[in-house]
Amino acid sequence: xxxxxxxxxxxxxxxxxxxxxxKSDIVLIQYVATAADSKLTWTVMLNSGxxxxxxxxxxxxxxxxxxxxxxxxxxxxxxxxxxxxxSTIELKTRKCVLVSPFEKYEYxxxxxxxxxxxxxYELNL
Numbered sequence: 001x002x003x004x005x006x007x008x009x010x011x012x013x014x015x016x017x018x019x020x021x022x023k024s025d026i027v028l029i030q031y032v033a034t035a036a037d038s039k040l041t042w043t044v045m046l047n048s049g050x051x052x053x054x055x056x057x058x059x060x061x062x063x064x065x066x067x068x069x070x071x072x073x074x075x076x077x078x079x080x081x082x083x084x085x086x087s088t089i090e091l092k093t094r095k096c097v098l099v100s101p102f103e104k105y106e107y108x109x110x111x112x113x114x115x116x117x118x119x120x121y122e123l124n125l
Contacts, residue, residue: 010066012044013055021046023071027085027102029054029063031078047085073117075109089114 010026012019027045034041034053042063044052054063060074067080074080075096088097089109096107109117 012052013058015041015053015055019052021052023067024082024084026067026072026082027098028082028105028107029072029080031060073113073120075107075113075117077110079107081107089117 008023009020010023012021021044025046025048027047029042029044031040031042033039034043039056041056042054042058042060044054046052060077060080063080064072064074071083072080073083073086081096081098085098085102086096087099087103089095090097094109094111094114096109097103098105098107
């Protein structure tokens, strides 16, 4: 009998309701202004290229708690990355290089969050 791979689903509270997605499909979550009304909201980018705008008044801490922090790291005040899509953090520039086809996106880890990542992964760099 073939093994069935079950992805863990999460319910995201969006501006219009609940959206159920596999946690592994989330590439990143970013705090950005929307084009329509210029309000800052957390937006989820999926590996399909789709984006989901989360409800207002979320914090990074709320999001990380709902994700159980397992494969997700906050790299600065506005970006949470799924480490499955993170290829490299360049130490000199603190640039995060994502895996293909997401390598075109540029994100930088702040000093504070790099320190937290080192602690989380028990690195002494």
